[in-house]
Amino acid sequence: MNELSKGWKIRHSLYFLWFLTILFFFIAFLHIGIRASNRRWMLYSLLYALPFLISFMLFILGVLPVIENLLFNLGLVGFILGIVHAFLIRKDYLRQLAVKQGKLDSQVTPAAMGLEEAVEKWERENPEATDETGEQTSAPAKRLKEAKSNIKTGWITGVILASFNVVLVLFMMFFNPDFLGIVWADTFIDIALMFLLSLGIYKASRFCAVSLLLYYWASQLFLRFGTEFSNAASLFMVAVFSYFFIQGIRGTYQYHKLKKEMLPAVEDNQSQGA
Secondary structure, three states, X not given: OOOOOHHHHHHOOHHXXXXXXXXXXXXHHHHHHHXXXXXXXXXXXXHHHXXXXXXXXXXXXXXXXXXXXXXXXXXXXXXXXXXXXXXXXXXXXXXXHHHHOOOOOOOOOHHHOOHHHHHHHHHHHOHHHEOOOOOEOOHHHHHHHHHHHHHHHHHHHHHHHHHHHHHHHHHHHHHOOOHHHHHHHHHHHHHHHHHHHHHHHHOXXXXXXXXXXXXXXXXXXXXXXXXXXXXXXXXXXXXXXXXXXXXXXXXXXXXXXXXXXXXXXXXXXXXXXX
């Protein structure tokens, strides 16, 4: 990626301008999906667009105003998620586009290599690290598996908690029509933050993993001091969720520690074989 000019990177990052439109930000994912021939990014474009499209249809038809408002607000949550998502995949998009345009060799260099690719390459270069069935038995493979398992625990816990809040909002909207007019902003900001931080954990972000735990603790303290809501069962659930979030933190640190060790090792093996 370093051999690509700064001007080229900026020119092909202009898809971020679609986010200035807010309602049509999903076109950014359609744009990069078509340019890089990546169907997954095209699918993301459709998923981000659905809440706004359905909300607009309900508005035109003049039916189900509560669902219309909910979908529109979910679309705004998706807008926030989309900004973070677009930044997270920018480097991968530029690399795929550069390979497609012939500006980069399709062979991935160690510097641009992900940890999974580095471990797989190390396994191929060290066949003694696999058993007769071909199963990976080396320390790097086991450490990577453990790190990814802990990361999965962290981000899934965050998604479950955020999804529970979404269900709670839906329940409140159906039984309390004034709900949106009272606390919808705080509630959706809370949901958006949890989804954003969970996405960051999925991408092995140590900052997001630590932030989600601290945010969860802060929200629980506010709930208890603000409403005097506290009992043994709720404290037990706080302890359980905290444990799972801590596992996510462990996983992100394990992942980056292994990455720091593996990439130089693969580069050394590559230079020795040259």
